[in-house]
Amino acid sequence: MKKKSKKERQKELLEMLEKDCFYTDEELASYFEVSIQTIRLDRLQLGIPELRERVxxxxxxxxxxxxxxxxxxxxxxxxxxxxxxxxxxxxxxxxxxxxxxxxxxxxxxxxxxxxxxxxxxxxxxxxxxxxxxxxxxxxxxxxxxxxxxxxxxxxxxxxxxxxxxxxxxxxxxxxxxxxxxxxxx
Amino acid sequence: MKKKSKKERQKELLEMLEKDCFYTDEELASYFEVSIQTIRLDRLQLGIPELRERVxxxxxxxxxxxxxxxxxxxxxxxxxxxxxxxxxxxxxxxxxxxxxxxxxxxxxxxxxxxxxxxxxxxxxxxxxxxxxxxxxxxxxxxxxxxxxxxxxxxxxxxxxxxxxxxxxxxxxxxxxxxxxxxxxx
The missing domain is CATH 3.10.129.10 (Hotdog Thioesterase)
Structure with a gap:
């Protein structure tokens, strides 16, 4: 399966966190098959705070x-x-x-x-x-x-x-x- | 009823606290019909610490x-x-x-x-x-x-x-x- 583009990934990530805000960065990284650092950058660009802050x-x-x-x-x-x-x-x-x-x-x-x-x-x-x-x-x-x-x-x-x-x-x-x-x- | 002498009172007080160490000074004062201060002095002379300390x-x-x-x-x-x-x-x-x-x-x-x-x-x-x-x-x-x-x-x-x-x-x-x-x- 072709890896998602950054735009596709960020769109899907936003949708996932809107449905369930409890995904950890680790879980998201594993799901999208990218590094945790990439997920952190995605969150930063999308203006989504870290899990603890969201909770x-x-x-x-x-x-x-x-x-x-x-x-x-x-x-x-x-x-x-x-x-x-x-x-x-x-x-x-x-x-x-x-x-x-x-x-x-x-x-x-x-x-x-x-x-x-x-x-x-x-x-x-x-x-x-x-x-x-x-x-x-x-x-x-x-x-x-x-x-x-x-x-x-x-x-x-x-x-x-x-x-x-x-x-x-x-x-x-x-x-x-x-x-x-x-x-x- | 004649009030107990200090000696009688202290003897009885000691026996009472040996059986049940949870009497408060207030309860003892009321029982012996003396002031709380008298009970405190009795305890001091008998070397019995206050309730909290005993517990x-x-x-x-x-x-x-x-x-x-x-x-x-x-x-x-x-x-x-x-x-x-x-x-x-x-x-x-x-x-x-x-x-x-x-x-x-x-x-x-x-x-x-x-x-x-x-x-x-x-x-x-x-x-x-x-x-x-x-x-x-x-x-x-x-x-x-x-x-x-x-x-x-x-x-x-x-x-x-x-x-x-x-x-x-x-x-x-x-x-x-x-x-x-x-x-x-």
Whole structure:
């Protein structure tokens, strides 16, 4: 297959990042069969910031929508938020989140990402987490990227049922949890 | 009833604190019907440090017993530890642990106290938290004292079942959780 021209590549790159802003430069370089440096130049010419910056920009635009808590109290960057329905956040794991004996991320960091995202999606002024049933499917290591998705599955009698799934950067599910929040006044 | 002599009071005070080191100066003053200042002087003469110091001393003597994690990774002061069976920890809640909108302690701090204590009681070199079913019974406020008790209820097929209950300083249960940890190698 003939290699794409620079113009074709840049057009396609722009389209790809508009659909999904989470491609890394490495992934794009591999896809287009060019060097990472070429992708960086493409981004520069197209005025597309680096992944970390793109994620941060997205997150900031979502924080204002949160009702139940202050946006900055969410652990992770808030990527998508449809209050009352759906939320997505990203957490980059680091060495200082681990149990030092195992080098595995402490369960309460993952729990905190899930719980705070679940709170953020709820369409109510004030809620309290009542019940959580959670499962850690695979150990999480440092330098991973956790993508959490929270969905409101039911609201009844001032109780909000929220399901949260967390995948790692290899798209493997590492956590799932069911939460019930109570509206309080 | 005749008020106890200083000698009688100090003898009884010493016995009380040997049985249960968690009495506050306020509680002791109220019990003996003397001023808090008198209790402080009694402690000074008897060489008994203040409550916070007593708790810290107890905790340090327990940390060395922990197998699964480093002692300092436990959230709260480890008051009692019988590895493979029972653990008790105390966490003083502070303003900076709260969701600012509600002034309620974030669920993941309570979860972290419970999870790290549950890990500490397990008699195995390395474990991973697999499943947790938890319930927050009452909102926890800052400036409270959370007393968590973890009990190993069963060990089977390298799975460790641990129940954790947390009471506040008024002896009301605020949290309970059931955890299953898997031994990993």
């Amino acid at each position: 941060k920009n997205l997150a900031e635009s979502n924080l204002d929508k949160v009702k139940t808590i202050k946006g900055k109290e969410i652990l992770g960057e808030l990527i998508t938020l449809e209050v009352g329905s759906l939320g997505i956040s990203i957490l980059e794991t680091t060495e200082d989140m681990t149990y030092s004996k195992t080098n595995i991320i402490k369960g309460h960091y993952i729990f905190a990402q899930a719980e705070s995202l679940a709170m953020a999606v709820i369409d109510a002024p004030v809620v309290l987490m009542g019940v959580a049933n959670i499962k850690n499917i695979d150990p999480v290591r440092p330098n991973d990227r956790l993508i959490a998705k929270a969905e409101v599955v039911r609201v009844r009698n001032k109780k909000h049922y929220v399901h949260v799934k967390i995948n790692n950067k290899n798209h493997m599910q590492v956590f799932r949890g069911k939460f019930i929040f109570d509206e309080i006044s | 810290k001393n107890l905790a340090e003597s327990n940390l060395d017993k922990v197998k699964t994690i480093k002692g300092k990774e436990i959230l709260g002061e480890l008051i009692t530890l019988e590895v493979g069976s029972l653990g008790i920890s105390i966490l003083e809640t502070t303003e900076d642990m709260t969701y600012s909108k509600t002034n309620i302690i974030k669920g993941h701090y309570i979860f972290a106290q419970a999870e790290s204590l549950a890990m500490a009681v397990i008699d195995a070199p390395v474990v991973l938290m697999g499943v947790a079913n938890i319930k927050n019974i009452d909102p926890v406020r800052p400036n409270d004292r959370l007393i968590a008790k973890a009990e190993v209820v069963r060990v089977r097929n390298k799975k460790h079942y641990v129940h954790v209950k947390i009471n506040n300083k008024n002896h009301m249960q605020v949290f309970r959780g059931k955890f299953i940890f898997d031994e990993i190698s």
